[in-house]
Amino acid sequence: MSKLVGELFRSWFRGWLIYLVSAAIVIPLGCLLVFLPLGLVTRYDASIWVLIIPAALFFLILVGGGFGFLFWAIRRRAAQLDAAFTPLGLTGRREMLTMRSYHGEFRGREAHVHFRRGPTLEIYLGTPLQTRLSVDEPDRATTALAGWVNRHPLTLADPALGGLRVFALDEAWTRSLLADPRTPGLLQRLIKFEGPFLVRQVQLMPGSLVLRLHYTKRVLAFDVEVEPEQARQWFEDLAALADVAEALPPPQVTAEAGALEQTLRTRRRDIWRWALIILFGALFGIP
Numbered sequence: 001m002s003k004l005v006g007e008l009f010r011s012w013f014r015g016w017l018i019y020l021v022s023a024a025i026v027i028p029l030g031c032l033l034v035f036l037p038l039g040l041v042t043r044y045d046a047s048i049w050v051l052i053i054p055a056a057l058f059f060l061i062l063v064g065g066g067f068g069f070l071f072w073a074i075r076r077r078a079a080q081l082d083a084a085f086t087p088l089g090l091t092g093r094r095e096m097l098t099m100r101s102y103h104g105e106f107r108g109r110e111a112h113v114h115f116r117r118g119p120t121l122e123i124y125l126g127t128p129l130q131t132r133l134s135v136d137e138p139d140r141a142t143t144a145l146a147g148w149v150n151r152h153p154l155t156l157a158d159p160a161l162g163g164l165r166v167f168a169l170d171e172a173w174t175r176s177l178l179a180d181p182r183t184p185g186l187l188q189r190l191i192k193f194e195g196p197f198l199v200r201q202v203q204l205m206p207g208s209l210v211l212r213l214h215y216t217k218r219v220l221a222f223d224v225e226v227e228p229e230q231a232r233q234w235f236e237d238l239a240a241l242a243d244v245a246e247a248l249p250p251p252q253v254t255a256e257a258g259a260l261e262q263t264l265r266t267r268r269r270d271i272w273r274w275a276l277i278i279l280f281g282a283l284f285g286i287p
Contacts, residue, residue, distance in 0.1 A: 024063065033058035042219045077115075084231040085113055107239045119184060119224045121197070123211040129204060131251040133177075135187050136201040139165075160184035164191060170253035177245050186241045188236065198222050202241070206257035209242050257258040 018032035033054040040046040074097070081100055082092050090111060102113040110126030143153065146167065154166045154174065161184050168174035177183055190211055191200045197213035204210075216224050237243055 006229075006273060009095045009245045029058055029061060031063075076249055081115060082227040084228045088232060088235055089230060105237050109239060111235070111241065118214055119216055121213040121226065123238065125207045125210075125235070125242060126207065127204070128207075129209075129211050129242075129245055129251065130254045130256065131173065132203075132205055132255050133174050134167045134201055134203045135191065136165055136199070137163060137191060156182065161187070164188070169255060170251040173248065173251035173253070176248050180244050180248075182244050183241065186237045186244070190237050190241070193230065193233070195230065198266055201239075204245070206255050208257075209238050209245075211238060 002278065007034075011160075027238070033231055034051075037054045041048060041051045041163045050228075075153070078092070078094065081102075085102045086092060088106055088111075090104035090113060091270040092100060092102045093116075095101050099114070099116040101115070102111075103110055106125065109192040110124075114122045114124075119179075143165070146152065146263070151167055154168060154171060155180070156162075156166065158178065162177060164187060166174065187202060190202050193200075195213075198215040199213070201212040201214075203212060
């Protein structure tokens with residue numbers, strides 16, 4: 001089964017599990033603190049405070065518990081991500097409510113990390129290279145979709161690259177990169193590490209080498225941890241791969257990063273800020 005199709009079913013199951021657990025908590029509390037006091041007031045003419053006090057308690061438990069859990073989950077995730085990325089010399093900051101980013105330098109290269117719900121983790125490492133390629137694990141659904149837009153993966157004969165799928169803008173340059181004896185091991189470590197992320201992709205885009213990690217094998221999406229040793233290994237391998245690629249003759253088929261790509265790499269907060277401004281204007285500023 002395609003990983004993306006499997007993730008759709010997993011997300012559906014996760015959503016229903018959350019609904020069922022919520023219902024198992026809310027319905028008994030509602031019966032105990034709202035409907036039972038309401039019955040006492042209407043049937044036995046009890047004081048209205050018999051209804052008001054339990055109902056207020058129900059509201060506080062419902063709202064306070066929900067926001068309390070959200071605050072705990074956000075703080076727990078922030079502390080865990082800080083422990084993974086700040087030792088690498090990166091500075092973390094919160095973006096919106098559930099997103100977090102880190103910025104700085106690693107081995108003299110511009111470095112950015114973005115984490116958001118999904119979960120999705122993206123690590124950007126700067127490079128002067130101006131071409132495109134992507135490496136991930138084969139997936140029937142996405143290979144078929146790529147074929148519809150006339151994009152086809154390279155045929156790989158090297159057993160060391162087994163289990164990998166490569167798309168390239170400059171095929172000749174990419175094959176030179178893959179032929180370097182250091183490249184297969186670096187790619188295999190970046191793609192096939194032990195961890196909860198379901199979809200892993202190494203992507204070279206104009207100006208950046210990127211590791212993208214999406215979704216999780218775990219039932220609870222918020223229960224995803226990034227170990228400091230693993231974070232350092234990702235950065236070390238990306239930097240080593242960038243060194244190998246930059247030592248080759250420059251690619252002949254090049255591309256330029258669009259404005260959106262540049263913003264997504266370094267200034268995602270600006271996108272969300274303008275999105276909120278536009279939404280607010282659409283809701284309240286247009287007669």
